Structure formats: structure tokens, C-alpha cells
Amino acid sequence: MLLLSNILIDGIVYGMVLFVISVGLSVTMGLMRFINLAHGAFAMMGGYVTAILVREQGYPFVTGLLVAIVATMVVAALLETFVFRFLYKKTELQQVLFTIGFTFACIATANFFAGAYIQQIPLPELLQGSISLGERTLPKQRVLVVVAGFVVVLLIWLLISKTRFGIWLRASVDNAAMSSSLGINIRVVQCATFAAGAGLAALGGVLGAELMPLEPYYPLKYLVLMLVVVAVGGLGSISGTLAAALLLGVIDTTSKYLASDFGTFFFYAAMIVLLALRPEGILRRH
Amino acid sequence: ETVKVGIIAPFSGPFAHYGKLFKDGAESYLAQQGGKFGGHDIQIIYRDSGGPNPGGTKTVAQELIVNERVDYLGGLVFTPNAMAVAPLIQQSKTPTVIFNAATSSINTKSDYFVRTSYTLWQVTVPIAQWAKKQGINKVVTAVMDYAPGVDAEAAFKDEFAKQGGEVVESIRMPLNTNDFSPFAQRIKASGAQAVYVFLPGGPPNLGFVNAYNQNGLREAGIQFLGTAEMDEFDLQKFGDASLGLLTSFHYSADHDSDANRQFKDAMKKQAADALANYASVGAYDGMRVIQKMVEATDGKKDGDKAMAAIKGFEWESPRGPAKIDPDTRHITQNVYLRKVERKDGILVNAEIENFGPQRDHGLK
Amino acid sequence: MTLLKVEHLKKSFGGLKVTDDVSFSLSAGERLAIIGPNGAGKTTLVNQVGGVLHADQGRVLLNDTDVTSWPSYKRVAHGLVRTFQISKLAPDMPVIDQVALAIHQRDGSIGQMWRSKNSYPHIIDEAANILAELQLTRVAHNTPSEMAYGDQRLVEVALALALRPKVLLLDEPMAGVPKSEAQLVLDALERLPADLGVVIIEHDMDLVFRFASRILVLANGAVLADGTPDEIRRNDVVRAVYLGKEGQI
Amino acid sequence: MTLSPVSAGMAMRQSPWGWLGYVAALAVIFLLYWYLPGQLLILTRIAMIAILVMSLDLVTGYGGLPTLGQAAMFGMGAYAAGLFAKFVMPDPLLGLLVAAGSGALLAFIAGLFLVRYQGLAFLMLTIAVALIMQNLASKLQFITGGDDGLSGFEVSPIFGQFQFDIFGVTGYWYSMIVMLVSFAVLRRIMRSPFGLCCVGIRENRDRMAANGTRIYPHLVKLYTLSGVFAGIAGGLFAQVNQVVGLDSLGFELSAEALVMLVLGGLGTLSGAIIGTTLYTMIHHFAATANPFHWLFVIGGLLMLVVFLPKGFLQQLMRRLGLNVLALFGRRA
Amino acid sequence: MSQLLALEGLEAGYGPLTVLHGVSFGIAEGERVCLIGRNGVGKSTTLKTIMGLTDYRRGSVAWKGTDVARRSTVDRARMGIGYVPQTRDVFPSLTVEENLIAGLRNRPASEIQHAYQLFPRLQERRNNPGTALSGGEQQMLSVARTLLGNPQLLLLDEPLEGLAPIICEELMHAFDQLSQQHGVAILLVEQKVQEALKFAQRALILDHGAVVHEGPTAELIEDPSVLDRHISVAAVPGQTH
Numbered sequence A: 001m002l003l004l005s006n007i008l009i010d011g012i013v014y015g016m017v018l019f020v021i022s023v024g025l026s027v028t029m030g031l032m033r034f035i036n037l038a039h040g041a042f043a044m045m046g047g048y049v050t051a052i053l054v055r056e057q058g059y060p061f062v063t064g065l066l067v068a069i070v071a072t073m074v075v076a077a078l079l080e081t082f083v084f085r086f087l088y089k090k091t092e093l094q095q096v097l098f099t100i101g102f103t104f105a106c107i108a109t110a111n112f113f114a115g116a117y118i119q120q121i122p123l124p125e126l127l128q129g130s131i132s133l134g135e136r137t138l139p140k141q142r143v144l145v146v147v148a149g150f151v152v153v154l155l156i157w158l159l160i161s162k163t164r165f166g167i168w169l170r171a172s173v174d175n176a177a178m179s180s181s182l183g184i185n186i187r188v189v190q191c192a193t194f195a196a197g198a199g200l201a202a203l204g205g206v207l208g209a210e211l212m213p214l215e216p217y218y219p220l221k222y223l224v225l226m227l228v229v230v231a232v233g234g235l236g237s238i239s240g241t242l243a244a245a246l247l248l249g250v251i252d253t254t255s256k257y258l259a260s261d262f263g264t265f266f267f268y269a270a271m272i273v274l275l276a277l278r279p280e281g282i283l284r285r286h
Numbered sequence B: 001e002t003v004k005v006g007i008i009a010p011f012s013g014p015f016a017h018y019g020k021l022f023k024d025g026a027e028s029y030l031a032q033q034g035g036k037f038g039g040h041d042i043q044i045i046y047r048d049s050g051g052p053n054p055g056g057t058k059t060v061a062q063e064l065i066v067n068e069r070v071d072y073l074g075g076l077v078f079t080p081n082a083m084a085v086a087p088l089i090q091q092s093k094t095p096t097v098i099f100n101a102a103t104s105s106i107n108t109k110s111d112y113f114v115r116t117s118y119t120l121w122q123v124t125v126p127i128a129q130w131a132k133k134q135g136i137n138k139v140v141t142a143v144m145d146y147a148p149g150v151d152a153e154a155a156f157k158d159e160f161a162k163q164g165g166e167v168v169e170s171i172r173m174p175l176n177t178n179d180f181s182p183f184a185q186r187i188k189a190s191g192a193q194a195v196y197v198f199l200p201g202g203p204p205n206l207g208f209v210n211a212y213n214q215n216g217l218r219e220a221g222i223q224f225l226g227t228a229e230m231d232e233f234d235l236q237k238f239g240d241a242s243l244g245l246l247t248s249f250h251y252s253a254d255h256d257s258d259a260n261r262q263f264k265d266a267m268k269k270q271a272a273d274a275l276a277n278y279a280s281v282g283a284y285d286g287m288r289v290i291q292k293m294v295e296a297t298d299g300k301k302d303g304d305k306a307m308a309a310i311k312g313f314e315w316e317s318p319r320g321p322a323k324i325d326p327d328t329r330h331i332t333q334n335v336y337l338r339k340v341e342r343k344d345g346i347l348v349n350a351e352i353e354n355f356g357p358q359r360d361h362g363l364k
Numbered sequence C: 001m002t003l004l005k006v007e008h009l010k011k012s013f014g015g016l017k018v019t020d021d022v023s024f025s026l027s028a029g030e031r032l033a034i035i036g037p038n039g040a041g042k043t044t045l046v047n048q049v050g051g052v053l054h055a056d057q058g059r060v061l062l063n064d065t066d067v068t069s070w071p072s073y074k075r076v077a078h079g080l081v082r083t084f085q086i087s088k089l090a091p092d093m094p095v096i097d098q099v100a101l102a103i104h105q106r107d108g109s110i111g112q113m114w115r116s117k118n119s120y121p122h123i124i125d126e127a128a129n130i131l132a133e134l135q136l137t138r139v140a141h142n143t144p145s146e147m148a149y150g151d152q153r154l155v156e157v158a159l160a161l162a163l164r165p166k167v168l169l170l171d172e173p174m175a176g177v178p179k180s181e182a183q184l185v186l187d188a189l190e191r192l193p194a195d196l197g198v199v200i201i202e203h204d205m206d207l208v209f210r211f212a213s214r215i216l217v218l219a220n221g222a223v224l225a226d227g228t229p230d231e232i233r234r235n236d237v238v239r240a241v242y243l244g245k246e247g248q249i
Numbered sequence D: 001m002t003l004s005p006v007s008a009g010m011a012m013r014q015s016p017w018g019w020l021g022y023v024a025a026l027a028v029i030f031l032l033y034w035y036l037p038g039q040l041l042i043l044t045r046i047a048m049i050a051i052l053v054m055s056l057d058l059v060t061g062y063g064g065l066p067t068l069g070q071a072a073m074f075g076m077g078a079y080a081a082g083l084f085a086k087f088v089m090p091d092p093l094l095g096l097l098v099a100a101g102s103g104a105l106l107a108f109i110a111g112l113f114l115v116r117y118q119g120l121a122f123l124m125l126t127i128a129v130a131l132i133m134q135n136l137a138s139k140l141q142f143i144t145g146g147d148d149g150l151s152g153f154e155v156s157p158i159f160g161q162f163q164f165d166i167f168g169v170t171g172y173w174y175s176m177i178v179m180l181v182s183f184a185v186l187r188r189i190m191r192s193p194f195g196l197c198c199v200g201i202r203e204n205r206d207r208m209a210a211n212g213t214r215i216y217p218h219l220v221k222l223y224t225l226s227g228v229f230a231g232i233a234g235g236l237f238a239q240v241n242q243v244v245g246l247d248s249l250g251f252e253l254s255a256e257a258l259v260m261l262v263l264g265g266l267g268t269l270s271g272a273i274i275g276t277t278l279y280t281m282i283h284h285f286a287a288t289a290n291p292f293h294w295l296f297v298i299g300g301l302l303m304l305v306v307f308l309p310k311g312f313l314q315q316l317m318r319r320l321g322l323n324v325l326a327l328f329g330r331r332a
Numbered sequence E: 001m002s003q004l005l006a007l008e009g010l011e012a013g014y015g016p017l018t019v020l021h022g023v024s025f026g027i028a029e030g031e032r033v034c035l036i037g038r039n040g041v042g043k044s045t046t047l048k049t050i051m052g053l054t055d056y057r058r059g060s061v062a063w064k065g066t067d068v069a070r071r072s073t074v075d076r077a078r079m080g081i082g083y084v085p086q087t088r089d090v091f092p093s094l095t096v097e098e099n100l101i102a103g104l105r106n107r108p109a110s111e112i113q114h115a116y117q118l119f120p121r122l123q124e125r126r127n128n129p130g131t132a133l134s135g136g137e138q139q140m141l142s143v144a145r146t147l148l149g150n151p152q153l154l155l156l157d158e159p160l161e162g163l164a165p166i167i168c169e170e171l172m173h174a175f176d177q178l179s180q181q182h183g184v185a186i187l188l189v190e191q192k193v194q195e196a197l198k199f200a201q202r203a204l205i206l207d208h209g210a211v212v213h214e215g216p217t218a219e220l221i222e223d224p225s226v227l228d229r230h231i232s233v234a235a236v237p238g239q240t241h
């Protein structure tokens, strides 16, 4: 019983961390159909800015986080306006090439300015320590991640399916020329979405930093993991991404409790089975 | 006549900091000697091996030997990379000093290998003995699931059983683990008094230590026993979470000796951000060994003579007295029990016990 | 001889009955037109006959063989070829290559791995002739993405012809093609072997009445009328739901 | 058979290269050998990786299926060649055959499953297959040497004549010639109706299905073919280096190969070679000159390339090649 | 009637290819003009160039007297040009209703009732995804979506293609009303020449990227020899009536 509850608790929490770091990628890659392998770079940027503000400048955690998210979004919006938007028309593989190149440059930059060290983000008093769940404890920081995950899902869902912005976004991804011909300002829509994706990346970078510590190679190290979550969730489906993250989190945790000698075998086996049965995404029919 | 030394290390990729550590360590020693060994100018040529990559490493070693005509090789962070160059150095009789790679059997692959780092057996055996003496009878091992981890697990189990202790569970943690909570919970549930850990440096270390604290292992009194985990490279990032953790290792930057102070001074002169840790001291001492070989051969390329000269060679290293074992060509050195403490606001590995000189227990 | 026989075909999407118990047959040499209002289920019917969609109920017989459960490639191999209402061309491949590819498929050389594709002069020849027949020679080396829409429609027909069908299903082949060029398509169809059966879906009544030897009218998924062009022309119901007053001929 | 007047002008243009191209390529190989003896090892590496990238080009360039798991077949070939030399016999050419065969076998088995999917699903599944192979190689330590790598095997002289030497001369000629032959074979295959069919599948599957073409068997064939050459590349790698590590099955290798391919241009085998050469050279020189900052260089290059006009690199290399040839001509 | 749109020496194309070689004509407010010509002469390209969707080379596109040749497509749409493309371009990942909303810009969603009034069929298929529509339904949706933008000038690229005769009639009637009652100017490209001539007041014949004939439609109906010369419709036997 304890084992089962342990598996569920740790699995869901880990899944939520996976979701939080992947959801931004799900936005750019799924909703904008832009293969943004530089997602991790934006996450890293958010994390580094928060770390520097909180650790070195003494800002409160929440302020640091918000500043970092806004800063990342501004940088992303600028990059989108001057560089990334010219990639939308390129082939997927060219997008891969460019964003990988961009990621390399970001890694080198981080290395150059901050060294190969891990960047710790000091947690505020409020988030330190653990809460007790009867038999076991759960770090408060992870409770925050879970809550944040649900809030993000809700907000994105509302935005995409309940507002006109969502319709404009999907329309401009389907057919940019036609959308403009209908008077939809696709530049604003795309730029805002890209920036939002980067903002989510930054949020994920900070909230996930306890499990995926920030260091220069961060953007490459967790790329496959993020891609797995997005692919299993299905392109363009935020709820699918959440479901995939939770499911994969629980599976991975189960294997750690019961069969860790198999390494990541079960994680990838689960991915294979899920993708094979539902190549369009976990919540969609083939 | 100039003597050429080729150093093979990761200079790019996620392990590039090893390259920097080696470079600082080696050059600070050379600078201390005025750039000359035995009156011969020394030229160091660096080559990038990337991560564990035997094919690529072999290629760069070949290049160094054939094109650059180096007299000595040094460096080598990863075991497979070291294994890959063995046939080459055997064929070309190039003395090769291993600055890091820590699997015992490497030295048996070529007569021209000599090692100034450590092996996992060398540092693990004494802590297993110590644990038993402290009245710890049940231990759980938790190691990363790859060759060095398996090696460490074997070393601990072997010695601890010899001492009459019991390893109640052996956990192997997958290499790409991000979330260590499940393992922390398993360790807690195993009923052991201590956990013997082996982790590669960087993020997994941090993740494990966080999990150790957040899941209440510390409160439960489960002793942390490690080796290279509290490396000075990342130590400051652990924060208070690491206070009091015990590791058994051959070098601490906090070691109190003149040789160590000289080493740290030389490093500071070398570069402002140069860091004294086991990797840079491995390179520093590695150059000391090369100096000995250059002197013995008077700068000529004679692998056999050079190797003969360093068998049994003794010197005062920053880590304490050191000696090259004539049989294994591995360094015999003191191993210390260290505890993480805060001194003048920074975290250090304070040596609390000296286990005395240890040879490589992995080669029987 | 009956080439194609469709028996009691039924298909719904969700609650919507798109094909509602449709039966018809096509004999050798027959030119059957299927007409009906937009959304009547014409394309869906062709999709079921061609094997792109699977019917919920009913049977499709090709030369008296039950092909209902066959995948579409197998039906093509047995001579059942169709065109698409919304062009399906490889956007960035030269047209001549696309036609050659269809011919390779037909004569079984498509899996050839060692002979150069240029060493099949008869195939290149045939492809060139088909294109010439539809006056597409000038665009033979162009790719569809840089062609006018009307030309793309003609390429679609060229590809179908290249497969030398026994039964040809044409889904609005002439939409977007000007009359002068539509005539080319009709001419090309005239020249096809006389024993070929053709089913054509078309909204241009001129063409339909000129071409068809029989007309099937669909409405709301069901057969509304089936008869000679003259009968259909005189059918009041068809006029009311489909032809409109202008459409009277 | 002769072409009718209508189609005479329509026959696809024959490439101006033909046999002359291969003679020129051999000349280049010889000149490189003569003038750059210090770079033989890196050139050898380029030749070996180029075969891998060409094999990737089949799947990704011609078949339109981006994969990040090509190393699975490469590593399979490498381990097969290594184990064959270690336990069966040291003959290199037979070993290469075994490597090709095992690469093909793995590709065939995996392909039966993989090519049912497309796009992101396919990409992720290929990653998973490669990771599982790597896990397997790591677990089967008693055969493969696990993390420590497979070593301790020797390869006998080629044709009993040419011994693999420490200077890498034999390795150079061996790899270059195998690369050239692979190129010729693949080029020929991709110009056949089958090659055209693969391009058709890439361009529009619905179209091919409407033609009555079955997509699946053709893709399995293509994937298996790609496995043959990935296996050969791996086999060469094992024989020339005489050591095989887990990295030969690794994600990084697959990713790098993909980057090289896109760099050089998809769907042209020469692009695969150009991309490999460019990337490897830049990596080599940037990493030698300033290993700490080579990521800047390569990152910048990758970003730049995307915005270069199509076929720019091909043009550049061609011109560069001619210049280099002229240079040697003058000096020789 | 004042000029709404005036093209002067317009040259445009795709990449290296120039398709329009100096197209000049004007459209007055509320005027109905049809543009006819053979396959591939550049009819669609003309409309796309007015919309700003091709590579502009030279010449002017004047909207109410100001040159907009270098303005973005969005600006042109917002100024009041509506465009129904030949390929329909229904958004596949939106439902029918969402497709219509996309055409509304910022006006209230209730306005889509107008579209449903025009094409009741669309209301029945309200929740179908854009791709799960018959060819004709997609055409209806494309037209309706553009109308919801309340354009002052409507560019129609073969709007009758694939529509049942009875719907064609209704649609032409609707366009007629739009132009007569709301003063919307219409530029119609249509292969069904007779219908187009009947509908429009003025006809333009395009050949090889240039306007080769311009005049009232009545003239062309009376004297089809011009048509013969330029698009050889008469070569086709058995014309309507």
C-alpha cells in the first residue's frame, strides 16, 4: 500500500515536472508547427536569469521568476521578429538545423559567461522543506509545480479553445496567406504565441530546476525527454501533453521502484507502445 | 631539444571542464618548473576527445603519435577511451600518464600506462572497513548503472562482506535519472543504517543529495557514504544540503600541507578561475611523473627506459606522500575520510581521518 | 458485360447518412455520370468504390469479383482507377516523372533498383504522349506547385489515363478547366478503348449531357433517379433539387 | 528502341558526370593522400561517416522520413564486424559483408515496425529503437564489453596484402574506396524507378496510393537498404579503429549525422558527402584551434546555412574543388 | 462613380518567374467586372497580386487613390478587399463555425448568422472540421467566410467551380444583391464565361499576363468573335442554349 501510494505520488509529481518543462515546446511545436529545438535554451535563459537575480541580487523568488519570464518573452519576441519568423516557411529539417545551431550558440554563451557550473536557484523560506503526507514527506517545491501545472493547462486551454486568439492562431498555422487575406494580423499572433511558448519554457526551467539542474548543456540534455512528452501527447494537444507527461512520469517512477535494473527501458518501451497505438497523440484516435 | 607531451581530454561537450582542469593542473606544474624538465623545453599539445568515444580518441592519439611525434601522452578521463589507446601506445612505446580514468584493469592493457589518479577500489575499500568499525552492519548501495558504478558497488560489497557486514540491497540507478525520490524512498524502506553511493559528477549528484535530504534520510539517521561525490567543482552549489556528508577520497583541496599550498598557489597564478580538485591534482602530479621520465631519458624518446625510471618513484604530492607501485604502475597514496563543513563561509571537505597509504585494491 | 456493380452500399459519418443504400452497375463501354447537389455524397460514394473509405454495409463487385474488403492499391491493380476532386499531386516532382511513375507501377517495373529510370524509353515515350494529348507538353518539366490550377487538373487526368484503367472514376475532372481544355479531356476519353467503363462526377451540365450515356442522380445519399440523359432532363424532381431553372436544357 | 519526336526533347537529362566523375574522384583521393599526409586520419573519418550520412539520406532525403536513430544500424554493423573479427575470422572484406548484413537485418526487422509511421512519431520511434539497442549493448557486457567498449580484436591485411598500419594509410585507401563504391551503388539505385518511387512517396503518399503503389513494402526496402550502408559504415569504423564503443550506437552520432545531412542538402548523395566534410572539418579545426569555443563556430555555421540559397554549398564545393585541383595541377 | 481600385502597369510573378507583364485596369465603386482568359494566363495571379500575395515587381495598385502596392496583405484586407481563392483554402484544423469566425475579425460572433442564411448547408455542418466537407461545401464556406469581412471590393477566383447549378444560380443572385444593394464592387474570375458575362457589366480578357481586351459585356455577348480570338470558346460545340 505504501509502495503504491509512493509510486503514485512520486509518479504524478515527476510527471508534472515533465509537463511543466515540455508545455512550452508543445505550444511552439504543436500549435505553431515550428520545430523549436531551442526550447531548452529559453528554459535555460529563464533559469539563469532567476538564479542570478535571486542568488546574487537578492531579489525575492517570485519577483525573480516573474522578471525572468518577462525577460525571456521579450527576448523571444525580438528574436522572433528579426530571425525566427523567417524560418516558418522553411522545411522542418531546416528548422531543426537552425534551432540546433542556435542552441549550440546559447550553450557556448552560457559556458562563456557563467562557466560549466550548475546554477542553483535558492528557494524562498515558504518553499523550503517538506510537507508531511502521513507515511512520507513531499517537498513543498513540488507541490508548487503540481499546482502551477494545472493552472497552466487551464489557462492555455481557455486561450486556445475559448477565445478568438486561438482561432486566429490555428488559422494562421494552417494557411498564413489565407489568414492575412482575411485580415488576421498573423505577425502579431505568431509573435505573441512564440513569446508565450518561450515564457512557458522559462517557467518550466525554473520550476523544474530541482530535478533538472540548470547548467550550460541543459538545452540539449533534456531535449529528447521533452520531445518524448510532446510526441506522445500529440502535436497541438495541450491536454494530451499533460496526459502523456503524467502517464510517462508514473511509468518511469514505477520502473524505478520495481525494476530499476532495466534502466530507462520501460520508459522508452512505454513510449513505443503509446506512439505505435496512437501516433497522433495519446488522446486522439488514429 | 623540445619534448612533446600530448594531452587527450574532453575540451568540448558536457565534460569540457575536465579539459580545463587538466590544462590548469598540467601548466601550473610546468610553470613552477620554469617551463623546462631536466633542461628540456616542454611543449604540450592538447587534443579533444569529447565524451566516452573510443574510436575518436584512438584517432587523436594516433595523430599525436604519428603526426606530432609526441614523446608522452597524458590525460584520459574515461575508461573506454583509455582502453582504446592501449594497443597504440604498446606498439609505439609511448609512456602514457592517466590523469583520471579510474578502472583498475586499464593498467594491465599496456606496459606503458602509469596512473596518477585513483581507482574506485582504492578509495572504497577503506570506507567499507571504517563503516563496519563504526558499528554499521547493514548498508544499502546505490550506484549509477554503468561500468564505474558497477565497479564501485562490487568493491564495497566485497570488502564489506569480508568485514562481516551485510549489504541489504543493491540499487542501480539508471544513467539518465532526474528524479531520485523513488530511490531515496527505497533506501529508506530498506532498513539500512547507511547508504554507499556512487554518482558521476554534476546534476545527478545534486539531485541525489536533494532527494537524500528532502525525503528525510538525514533525519532517519541513514549515513551517507561516498567517494568522489563532494568534488570541489560543484561543492559550493550543494549549499547546506551537503553539510556533514562523509566521503572517502584521496584528495581534498582542504588538505593541510605545504605541497598542497604550493599547488594551490601555482593554480591561482595559472588562472584566476583555476580550481584545485582531484582532476587538476591528477594532471599536476602527472606532469611530475613525466618530469621524472624526461630526466631519466635526458629528453630522448625511450619508452622502456622512461617506464623503468618511474617504477617505485616517490614524491611529496599535494595529496600527501605518493609512490608509483612498481607492479601495477598505479599510484599508492593516502586515502582520507572527509566531512563537508563550512569554513570561512565556504564549504570544504575537512579531512577527519587518515586511512593511511592504500594501493589499488582492485588488482589482486 | 458488367464491369462494376455496387450493391446496397451504406455509409454514415457519425449520425449523418452519407450513402444510403446506393446500388448501380456499370457495363463495358458505358459512360455513367453521377450528379447531385453539393454534399449529396458523390465523392463519398466514389471513395468507397475506390477503396479510400470502407463501406459500412453493401458490396462492390469488380468484374464479378467481390472487392469490398480490398485495399485501394489492389483495386487499382485490377483496373479500377480514380481521380480526385481536390488535386492530389506530388507538389515538387516534375509532371513527366509523375506520369512515368504511374506507368512504371502499371507495368510492374516500379521496384526496379538497378536499371536507370532513363533506360526505359518506351515509358518516357508513353508519358510524353499522354501529356501531349492533353496539351501539357509545355509544362512537362514543371512541378505542380508552380503550375496554374487548371493545368494541375489536367495532370490529374493524365495520371489516371497512364494507368490504363478498365473502370475509370472521375471526380469533377473538369472543374477549373476552361471549356476549350475540357474538350481535350473529353477527346482523350473518347479515344480510350471502347470497352472501358467511365463514371464521371460533374456539375457542368453541358459536359454531362454531351458525354454521358446514363445518368445517376444522388440526393442526400440516396439514388433519386437513374436513367438516360433524356429521362433525367425531363425529370421534374431533379430539376427542382439540382438543375434549377437556368439548368434546363 | 528510339524515342518518338514528341518525347525526344523530354528525356530526363543525363548527368554530365558519369565515369569521368569517378576518375576525378579517384584523382582527388590520390592528391589528398599525397599532399595531406598529416590529415589522413581525419579524412578517413570523413569517408566513414559520409557512408553513414548517405545511408541516412536514403531514409530522410529520399524517403522523407527524418530519423534520429541511424546509429542503431551503424553500431550494429560496428559490433558485428568487431565480434566477427574477434571470434570468427579477421578477414576485413568478409567482416564488412557481415556488418552490411547485420545492419540490413536490424533495419529490416525495425523497419517492418517503424515505417508504418511518419513525421514526429517515426522520429521518436527511431530514437527509441537506437536507445534500446544501446541499452542492450551495455547490458550484454560479456560479449560487447559494455561501457568499456569492445576491443582486443585484430583485422588481417586486406587481400592478404595491405596491413592496417599505425599511419592509417591502409585505412585511408580502404575507407575512401568503400565510400566511393557505396556512392556509385547508391547513386545508381536512387536513379532507378525505385528511387523515383521513393521520392514519390516522400512527395505525396496519397498520390502513390492512388496509382496503386503500396507504400509499405517500398519503405521497408528503402529502410533495409539504408541499413546495409549504415552497417558498412559501422563495420569500417570498427575495422579501422579496432575498437567499438557504446557511442557508436548513441544519439549524438545520429543527431550529428542528421545535421551533416541537412547541412549538405537532402536528397542528393553528393550533399551527404559535402555536409560530412564540412562539418567534420570545422569541428576538427575549430576544436583544435579553440576547443572551448568551437560550439560558437558550429552553431553560427548551422544558423547561417539555413539562410543560404538552395544548392549554395554544392556550388561552393564544386568551385572550391576545381580551384584546389587547379592548385595541385600547377604545383605538380 | 469614383475609382475604387486602379492597377497601372502592374508586373508581378513568383520568384524568378514574371507572370504579369503590365496589367492596367480600374474598378469603380459597386462595379461588377469579370476577368476571363485561358488556363495559366495569370488570372489568379492578378487577384493574388491585388491581395499582395505574389512577388511584386513594378507598377501601382491604387486603392481609393493611394498606392498600396507595398502594403501588407493584412492591411489590404482591412482596407476592404476580400479575396476568395481558387483553391478554397478552408482551414483544416478549424470547424466550419470557427472558419467563419476567422473571417469576422473583431465583430461579434452572432454575425455569422448572415453566412448561415446564405448557405443553410453550412449551418447543418457547423461542427464539421474543415476537411470533412464536400468540395462544394468547402467552396460555400470559403465564399461565406470572406463575405463576413464586409469587403468593399470582392475578388472572386472561380467561385462557381464545383457547385451544383442550382447553387450557382443562388450564389450569383447573392453576389448581384451584394453589388446592387450594398454597393460592393466585384472582380470575378470565372471559367463559365457565359455566366460571367451575364453577371458583369464590364469584361477584361487576359492573355499572357496582359489585358488584351476591355469593354462592356453586352458587346461580347453580341459579338463573340473577340472571345473566339482570345479564348476560343466558340470552338467548343454545343454551348448552352
Ligand SMILES: Nc1ncnc2c1ncn2[C@@H]1O[C@H](COP(=O)(O)OP(=O)(O)OP(=O)(O)O)[C@@H](O)[C@H]1O
Binding pocket: C013, C016, C018, C036, C037, C038, C039, C040, C041, C042, C043, C044, C045, C085, E125, E128, E131, E132, E133, E134, E135, E136, E137, E162
Ligand atoms: N469525414 C467526414 N466526416 C463527416 N462528414 C463528412 C466527412 N466527409 C464528408 N462528409 C459530409 O458528407 C457529405 C457528403 O460529402 P461528399 O463529399 O460525398 O459530397 P459530394 O456529393 O461529393 O458533394 P460536392 O458536389 O460538393 O463535391 C457532405 O455533406 C460532407 O459534409
Ligand SMILES: Nc1ncnc2c1ncn2[C@@H]1O[C@H](COP(=O)(O)OP(=O)(O)OP(=O)(O)O)[C@@H](O)[C@H]1O
Binding pocket: C145, C146, C147, C148, C149, C150, C151, C176, E014, E017, E019, E037, E038, E039, E040, E041, E042, E043, E044, E045, E046, E086
Ligand atoms: N506558386 C507559383 N509558383 C510559380 N509559378 C506559378 C505559381 N502559381 C502560378 N504560377 C505560374 O503562373 C502562371 C499563371 O498562373 P495563374 O494561376 O495565374 O493562371 P490562371 O490564369 O489563374 O489559370 P487557371 O485558369 O488554370 O486558374 C502559370 O503559368 C503558372 O505556371
Ligand SMILES: [Mg+2]
Binding pocket: C042, C043, C044, C085, E134, E135, E136
Ligand atoms: Mg464531391
Ligand SMILES: [Mg+2]
Binding pocket: C148, C149, C150, E043, E044, E045, E086, E157
Ligand atoms: Mg487560376
